[in-house]
Amino acid sequence: MTANGNGTAQVLGAGIEVVAQQKLQQDSKIYERVQQLGAFFKQQFGADPDFFVRVPGRVNIIGEHVDYCGYSVLPMAVSQSIFLAVAKNPEDSQLQLRNLEEAKFPGYDADLKTLRWGIQENLGSQWKPVGMRIAVDGNVPLAAGLSSSSAMVSSAVLATAHVQGKQLDRRELASISAKCEQYIGTHSGGMDQAIAYLGRVGCAHHIEFHPKLKGTPVTLPAGKCFVVANSLAQKNKAASSDYNERVVECRLATRWLAKRKGLINWQDIVRFIDLEEACQMDNETFEKLIKDTLTKWTYTRADICEELGVTEQELETKFLSANTRHMEQFKLRQRALHVIQESGRVAKFRKICEQLAVGPSKAGAKRLGELMRQSHESLRELYECSHPDVERLIAISTEQNVSARVTGAGWGGCIVAMCDSVEAADEYINALKRDYYAHLPAHLLERHQPNNFCEVVFATLPGNGAELYIQ
Ligand code: NG1
Ligand code: MG
DSSP states (O other): OOSSSSSSOEEETTTEEEOOHHHHHHSHHHHHHHHHHHHHHHHHHSSOOSEEEEEEEEEEEEOOSOGGGTOOBEEEEEEEEEEEEEEEETTOOEEEEEESSTTTSOOEEEEGGGOOOHHHHHHGGGOOOOEEEEEEEEOSOTTSSSOHHHHHHHHHHHHHHHHTTOOOOHHHHHHHHHHHHGGGTOOOOSHHHHHHHHOBTTBEEEEEOSSSOEEEEEOOOTTOEEEEEEOOOOOOGGGSSHHHHHHHHHHHHHHHHHHHTTOTTGGGOOSHHHHHHHTTOOHHHHHHHHHHHOOOSOEEHHHHHHHHTOOHHHIIIIIOOGGGTTOOEEOHHHHHHHHHHHHHHHHHHHHHHHHHHHSOOHHHHHHHHHHHHHHHHHHHHTSOOOOHHHHHHHHHHHHTTOEEEEOSSOSSSEEEEEESSHHHHHHHHHHHHHHTGGGSOHHHHHHHGGGTTTTTEEEEOOBOOOEEEEO
16 A cells, blocks of 8 residues: 655545555554455455545534534544445446445445436536445444444545546535435535544634635644543434424524515525625624514414415425424524524634633633533523433533533434543543443443443544545
8 A cells, every 4th residue: 555655645536635654554543444444345355445535423512503504613523434445447337335344234236327426416427437346344433423424425425536536625525425415315514524524633623614615723722631422322313304303493494584684585595694694693683683583482384384475385395395394393493592602602612712722711711611511501402402311421521520512413422521631531431431331221231341431432632534545
């Protein structure tokens, strides 16, 4: 495996730097996975792969359920990732997928000519149905809010772009991957795919979506240590309507407010950020507008139809989607308030991090913790996306004097916590093991206790985004 041989990165293929062998070998964990997956590939397909791609999961530090409203977020890439070993086969048009965990994820074969690919749309007439053999190895916890699905989708996009010989930069790849993920049926924003490509070792990223995708590195406060703890309550978002229901409520609230503000094109204003821009409102004015206008806790279909001047049928066809057509009640006020206040918290969090990078301040660091706690409370109360198991983790965190919040979409999954030092993080992790993990049901204990729960509760450092290794 080689790139330019001098240990530095080289730009090749899909506009992504290729990691040189020396650099790769420095990270023994990554190198081991490459070796293992390469051997598995050879055993499956009888030849070596041409290249590998690695796309990480992420943990969002603050800014939850705001990306699809156009507001910025503050995630970092984690070390857990999806690895693909890939070989191109120009002789045929077969897609052959094999997972290292064969028992859990059986192989899949198909003729590329019979599939529609999201990335195909982007490549247009340049698309060639070139055969691909792929071996997959993933260690991002599934359905846990660490973005395993986006790491998978983004790795497929990167591998395909490379096989197709397409030069794309990281932001383009992130946008294509976000569009591709919409095929799964969740009307998600672009946070996960953006950090999957833009992540950089040592810093979190402030990711803006408006007016266009932009990532700014943010140095997290020196000494602080972030811990991820998985409640192990799994939430398969694609199989439930909860996520899309929130998206629908946000879109309906946007139109309601746009109409009340007298905007002629109110029907076309879908995201809160576009309304904010159209009305030149700051965060506080927006919050006041919501409080003054959306005065009911629950709106019925009849309320919405009356206000928007549409029939029930129009409501269903224009504003609801396949898995939200059943909705009878809409919590416009609560959802809108969460989004606007959470977007304010992201801006404050970034600003404090920037101030702390210049000079330490106890008050500043304390404020970060408060923002994380407020974020969680809002997700629980206004957005209703927590889970009893997540609440137990949060309660233990509070007892330990650690600020924590649910991360990702919620309804289970992981929390992210901020500890004052590496030692404090160790103590906190031990407390979680003692008070939460030791009480798991027997089948989960059997699986995780032998590893001392290190896959489900761990301190994490910001890692790199997508990488390509050439064989
Ligand atoms: P998770 O739960 O990690 O899949 C989801 C969305 C994000 C964002 C968060 C909530 C997908 C692919 N991702 O993340 O875009 O909206 O929820 O902040 O659905
Ligand atoms: Mg996901």
